[in-house]
Amino acid sequence: MRRLLAGMAAAVLLAGCTSGSDAVDVNSGGEFRFVEATPSGEVIPPDERASAPEFSGTLLGGGEFSSAELSGDVAVLNFWGSWCPPCRVETPQFQEVYADVRDDGVQFLGLNVKETDEQFALNFVDRFGIEFPSLHDPRGEVALAFRDYPANAIPSTIVLDREDRVAAVYTGEISQDDLRRVLDLVLGEA
Template sequence: MRRLLTGLLGALVLAGCSTGTSAVDVNNGGEFRFVAGTPAGEVLPPGERAGAPQFSGTLLGGGEFSSAELDGDVAVLNFWGSWCPPCRVETPQFQEVYADVRDRGVAFLGLNVKETSEQFATAFVASEGIEFPSLYDPRGEVALAFRDYPANAIPSTIVLDRQGRVAAVYTGEVAQEDLRAVLDMLLAEEG
């Protein structure tokens, strides 16, 4: 009976993560649970945007990073893990978008959370040819700083406007066309 329950739980977990519209909650004492995603995301009008929390950490491969480095740019913050199937789909697509917009005042930052080994995260980034930096945040401390948005589900993506305010929130896998549309909108804004 115990094996049957364990097998069913495992199947449910895998089914929830593989749909692309679900995400795993990492803000519940280290246990993972799947929550419904918001595939189209939520884009906030300028008057409803709040400032993003400040954060810092260590980059994969070494070096320190501070959120102050994002000041003045539109910024894409993607919370991911190499163990997350939707992350494996969207991360190479993020690289494509990044290659197209990095010279237009758009910064990308990956935030690797709940990873059992930095080696797994580094291998994933290398295998996918990801050129934008990622923080190594195995305890999810930066995700906790963004818990109001909610970055406590993996994958999650938060897009900041040039003033460092949260302009869009995606829980679950982000479609490339949705990300491009919000970036175009933010780049067109005065400021």
């Protein structure tokens, strides 16, 4: 029995955050699949940055949010799910960074995706003491808005500069040190 349980646990760990054949239907009638993340990151030079798409939605626990609220600040968008093992490692580190930079013109926004029961997401936020807001996006509509970037890999992190342009994109778990470095870089831009 222990071997069976160990084998099943290993299979779950090897699967990462891939969703396999589970697709998220979107309003356009198409499918949007979440795929296993490839740990990589890219900082985009300022003269090559594109504007981030506008988006809005409902926050976990209620209330509306619009991406216009991020305007003028550096923003960290983190696509996560309570079902994602790397998110459990990364999210508490994000909270630590957020606590250090929230008064420096940096906003954090979580985007909870593919979570059919909002209570799982709320429990996750409570468990890790997350103070920054998260949108509840069970259908992945915001991730779809970022289709030019790999936001369909969970976890993914997108950093926006003060001009609402995509400054950095990370797929997979991002270390606290890497996140701090890119924030220092973007905050230091004129």
